[in-house]
Amino acid sequence: MKVILVLVSLLSGIQGFLTDTSGGQREHYAMYVWRTGFDPNVPGCDQTDFLEWDSKHSHCFTHTWDSPERRQWLWATCNVPGREISRIFLADVHHKLKSGFQTNNCNMNDIALLKTTLTEGHTKVTNLKIFALFAASDPEVSERHMVPYVVWYNDNCADTTQEKFDGVAVNNEAYAAIKCSSDLSQRTTHLDRLQEIHDGAQRQRHGKLLTHFSISWHWGRCNGQSQPFLWRGKSLDATHHMIDIFDSIDVQVGYTTFPQISTRMSQAGMDYASLQHKDIYVTFYTDKTEPCQITFFPQVCQWTGRSESNLFAIIDQFPSNGLGHVEPCIHYFRGVYSSGGHPDWPAHS
Template identity: 35%
Template structure:
């Protein structure tokens, strides 16, 4: 499995809900082919007003409206909310989504044996408590932990691990309260084999059911990864994924209960798994599918959802994911949705950004003095003295403007007041420079990333750069250029967070 999404597919209600799995979307203007390893081919999907405006347009296509987004890459933006660190971009995104009746779930996808998501969801609850309000808050949490796939077989011998995962999922729901929990599952998780003839049953919580049924009873909503593009196969796999059990036991249980069927639109290893116009490794935007699945278009994807909706009326469709390649314009049959052009009528509120400079002086003096000096000196001396002396005498100006920008001001290079290493704050007299290159093994954090001022680690070129040393992951040495994006949120064998070590590769600066 890969990542996620969702949409509402009932024939009577074409609303869809999908989630954004990556914070970066494919940029056709920079690359012809979707190549995940090339960072320059992608852009952030929701960190600016303009990018969010395009996102909302992609969610409001007439007849194919999207009403639920699972937003990824939020963990490091919200984890310090209880210290008063309220991310403005997150708040703006939540507010703008709610203005359009779109629900936002915080997505966590560590996929490890420890089920770290059970702790991560707490951050979304705290963010709502300390930073949110009635119109800018998370509506739920979504978890994509695929560890079950690796432990499903052998079915009998791994029973203890199966039960532990269910315990962790239950704890995740408890920790997420009062937010509803969404969980992503594989279509075959209720069976020992993909043939679907040998149910993976176990006793848990006083009841004997298959693994999927237990998961359905824990989560408020689910999406099922059917990993196919043929409508008949998608319907078959949905039915094998206990669709009818969900309808009988979970439908209507809450206002947010939902059963989603997932369609991939990012490149996969086989053309039958994804609606992307090319597979992984293709050198061209389109390729031929030898398996015969050549209707790999946006219209083809919607057609499959309509077929599923006709056969299984309570199953909703899910897109995996915006930006890959939905709403990218990679080819004509995958159009990009832009925000409508701004009108020429004046807004009802003052703009946040200043307007462009005029080409000449105004015809009348302003009623208040300007806040910045003019570019040219006045041609005549003032006849009146200034009303207030300057706070400091000026030194002689330089004869030429400087060619390089000045260094970062001290106020923008500060220590994290909440960070402590060995019980010592960055600003205490007991803090030593030798700590700067050390790691907090419990949290996996590199000290100089948090004690920027004390460690003189202020230049963006430095702290947005990968470390030159090697990581140890499962006993194997990695340099940052070899690290995979999915490894960024894990710790290496020495307890170091990969994203704090490989800051450029893992887009650490975009998160902070």
């Protein structure tokens, strides 16, 4: 019996169960982690700089995960009790992976940094999945050429499962320009290129590399109506085709209140994703952007409730608004979520 208990304890430590800060069931939020975020620890960067949030204040933005202190800030944010994050989309990995891939060198400093970051995340946050985030956002869907970098790294450089990326996430906005194109080949070619992302991930030799894609709720619609078209034997609108391609999807609903959130999730294919057993997320913006109804940023606006507490209140209304099987996705870490740049947006560090 003692031997069994020791083994269970060791396995729990390896899998990160000892970091369960919620005292019970953890949430499963997702979160974007872009390269930089607002940092009130920079001398002179106060609430005024935060609210202006523009290029004049770029010195107030620092890398989100390049030091032990900043990574601890990230892991603490993932472990906020009752608001736990189980999936992050991690930016600024493209060139680090590309350099190693092109020289077939696993001993570079950038690769060592990735190993450290991935190991920390997997050990300090229970069951965390870390996705390499690519965002070329061009019509060529250049992200499909970046997937081999992750496959190479996982198969050649990662010495343990904890050092591996769990998936590849893509944020490509180019489809918006062709969603109503009368030239159907533009749309089907775009889908073919997206399919290459998923197919490329399957070339990993050891373990499964997941794929994730971010869509706008209206990409399958023209003039307010669903626009199905035939692609690879199925007649569906674009967002439904995209759900078929990827393992998971997050939907940019472009709204912060109900019933619009529910309506747009439905139009994007929420129920279809559930039938296909695909994870689907509602993406909420917290950074400063326009129009004001799409973000929780505390800017001058006719809309009230621009705070972290209001964001959480909306998330807590998911079950009563038909989103009980959907998870939230926060866009993004320290932008402004967990930044500490404003009393309504505390740092979870």
